[in-house]
Amino acid sequence: MSIWERWLFWRMSILTEVLHVAAATFAREVINKFPDVESKPLNDNGVELITPRTHIRDIVNMIDERFDDAFPELVFGVDLEEGNFEVIYIFWMRSSSLLLQIRIPLQENDLWVDTVSDIFPGFEWHERETHEMFGIDFKGHQDLRLLLLPDELEGQYPLRKSFKTDRSRLEESGLTVPKPKPSPSARPDDKPAKEADSE
Amino acid sequence: MKPDISDEAVELWFGPQHVAAHGWATKLTLVGDYIVECDPNAGYFHRSAEKCLEFRNFRQGALIMERLCMPEAFLAEYPYVQAVEKIAEIEVPEKAKFMRTIMMEVSRIHSIQFWWGQLAGELGLFTMVLWPWIDREYTLDAFEELTGSRHAVTYSTPGGVKYDFTDEFLRRLDLAIYHLENHLGKFKDMILKSPTFKARAQNVGLFSTKEALKLGLSGPNIRACDYPMDLRKDAHDPNLKYDQVDWEVPVLVSEEHGSGMCDAYDRMIQRFNEVDVALQIIRGLLPQVPEGPIIDPKVRAKTNRLPAGEAYGRVEGARGISTLWLKTTDKAQTPYRAKIRGPCFNSYYALKHLMPGLRFADFVLVFGSLDPYVGWWDR
Numbered sequence: 001m002s003i004w005e006r007w008l009f010w011r012m013s014i015l016t017e018v019l020h021v022a023a024a025t026f027a028r029e030v031i032n033k034f035p036d037v038e039s040k041p042l043n044d045n046g047v048e049l050i051t052p053r054t055h056i057r058d059i060v061n062m063i064d065e066r067f068d069d070a071f072p073e074l075v076f077g078v079d080l081e082e083g084n085f086e087v088i089y090i091f092w093m094r095s096s097s098l099l100l101q102i103r104i105p106l107q108e109n110d111l112w113v114d115t116v117s118d119i120f121p122g123f124e125w126h127e128r129e130t131h132e133m134f135g136i137d138f139k140g141h142q143d144l145r146l147l148l149l150p151d152e153l154e155g156q157y158p159l160r161k162s163f164k165t166d167r168s169r170l171e172e173s174g175l176t177v178p179k180p181k182p183s184p185s186a187r188p189d190d191k192p193a194k195e196a197d198s199e
Numbered sequence: 200m201k202p203d204i205s206d207e208a209v210e211l212w213f214g215p216q217h218v219a220a221h222g223w224a225t226k227l228t229l230v231g232d233y234i235v236e237c238d239p240n241a242g243y244f245h246r247s248a249e250k251c252l253e254f255r256n257f258r259q260g261a262l263i264m265e266r267l268c269m270p271e272a273f274l275a276e277y278p279y280v281q282a283v284e285k286i287a288e289i290e291v292p293e294k295a296k297f298m299r300t301i302m303m304e305v306s307r308i309h310s311i312q313f314w315w316g317q318l319a320g321e322l323g324l325f326t327m328v329l330w331p332w333i334d335r336e337y338t339l340d341a342f343e344e345l346t347g348s349r350h351a352v353t354y355s356t357p358g359g360v361k362y363d364f365t366d367e368f369l370r371r372l373d374l375a376i377y378h379l380e381n382h383l384g385k386f387k388d389m390i391l392k393s394p395t396f397k398a399r400a401q402n403v404g405l406f407s408t409k410e411a412l413k414l415g416l417s418g419p420n421i422r423a424c425d426y427p428m429d430l431r432k433d434a435h436d437p438n439l440k441y442d443q444v445d446w447e448v449p450v451l452v453s454e455e456h457g458s459g460m461c462d463a464y465d466r467m468i469q470r471f472n473e474v475d476v477a478l479q480i481i482r483g484l485l486p487q488v489p490e491g492p493i494i495d496p497k498v499r500a501k502t503n504r505l506p507a508g509e510a511y512g513r514v515e516g517a518r519g520i521s522t523l524w525l526k527t528t529d530k531a532q533t534p535y536r537a538k539i540r541g542p543c544f545n546s547y548y549a550l551k552h553l554m555p556g557l558r559f560a561d562f563v564l565v566f567g568s569l570d571p572y573v574g575w576w577d578r
């Protein structure tokens with residue numbers, strides 16, 4: 001490694017540290033306000049906040065006030081099976097180069113979160129899609145009609161793990177049911193039969 | 200529909216049968232010639248790519264990703280590849296990094312060539328459909344020589360790329376760039392200096408940087424507001440080689456509205472600027488491609504079963520930021536959950552806010568200026 005490369009490496013490491021501080025500062029600010037929020041560093045100057053659903057509107061409002069370049073990237077659900085679900089929000093702040101991921105654990109039979117689509121209109125359709133695919137209710141959302149699914153699949157929640165896409169749903173699809181395979185012994189080109197022929 | 204306008208208002212479905220509406224439909228409420236309400240509808244093209252990804256192994260997933268947006272196939276498949284590489288901790292050979300970056304920029308050019316023909320077709324300028332698409336054929340020929348396929352290229356794969364550059368490919372790429380450069384000025388003049396076109400496109404579909412950020416608009420749409428948001432510079436990806444070339448993020452100061460605002464006309468100029476920068480990057484990287492392997496030889500063993508983890512792949516696509524969030528469970532052969540962000544998901548939604556107040560004839564123009572592609576929002 002030449003001196004020049006070493007110097008560059010050293011400068012880069014300082015820069016990365018400064019950026020990580022930006023991520024950590026915001027996480028600390030949130031935790032000071034809401035002690036039941038947990039934070040976890042992610043790769044590439046990212047930070048993750050794990051929060052109960054009661055704080056989501058306050059945290060998103062904080063993001064909106066603190067960063068004037070907050071870019072709403074994603075809202076989506078994850079089905080963790082055995083009745084556990086998660087809703088994940090991802091924001092990207094360009095000037096501080098901060099990737100913020102907010103995770104809300106939810107339980108089945110109690111699947112709701114407050115909407116943030118009035119603060120970031122870019123999330124309106126993401127929330128609508130999460131609602132139709134997972135059955136997670138976004139309280140206060142102005143329009144929770146089906147977005148991508150046909151009417152027949154309303155209330156079926158296709159992205160849940162319990163929604164099977166194997167043969168068990170074949171009748172529903174209207175496709176013809178395949179003929180049952182003949183049993184191995186009945187096949188004409190079976191190995192024992194060939195051996196019998198050669199003999 | 201609000202009660203006070205219901206007497207004279209007309210509801211009109213634009214699509215899904217309209218020629219300009221390839222797989223989408225938007226419900227417009229019109230009073231006279233003016234749009235008072237716009238309700239974009241999605242789902243006509245929905246194939247549930249996210250569920251499909253849960254049943255494909257980690258080398259097959261990129262095939263589904265590129266089918267979401269064929270014009271930018273090299274870019275569309277990359278977030279998935281990046282996410283898998285992060286979880287499996289695969290080292291990509293140096294040569295493959297250069298080749299990926301070059302092909303992603305060629306793909307960006309191809310996507311924009313496709314877009315301006317499509318836009319002109321939607322506006323009824325048929326000459327402008329055919330002329331750029333003659334040049335696009337040369338780009339497709341280069342893709343064909345490289346990958347054997349004109350559209351479904353399947354180039355990037357976890358651990359590297361699939362096909363090496365051949366002499367014939369480099370010749371065809373040169374030819375494509377030669378034709379593009381020769382005709383670019385002519386096309387710019389045809390679209391941008393035409394007084395009719397200028398009169399139609401200026402002052403419609405306006406938004407500011409702040410509005411664009413709130414609506415989640417990215418890529419050329421927000422860079423047209425003189426806001427240099429570009430993941431190629433902002434997010435350092437060690438597996439791409441954008442830092443090996445001198446280039447500036449293309450931004451545009453609107454001649455009508457100044458910095459911080461853009462209309463449909465500005466977004467069109469911006470897309471031509473994007474081509475210039477992409478050409479600059481390709482020209483800078485092509486001579487630097489080193490010798491060596493193009494793929495990690497042990498990639499098959501490394502991607503058969505992945506450890507448990509979560510990764511987030513992001514790329515600056517031709518239409519904006521496209522990302523993929525991937526979760527795997529321990530020793531799984533397929534992803535547990537994959538969430539795709541298509542940039543056009545938000546640009547299509549934005550019509551709801553951009554359209555009211557405009558005339559019906561402006562609809563196709565504003566829609567086309569956002570460079571929508573139906574596969575990105577229906578997935």
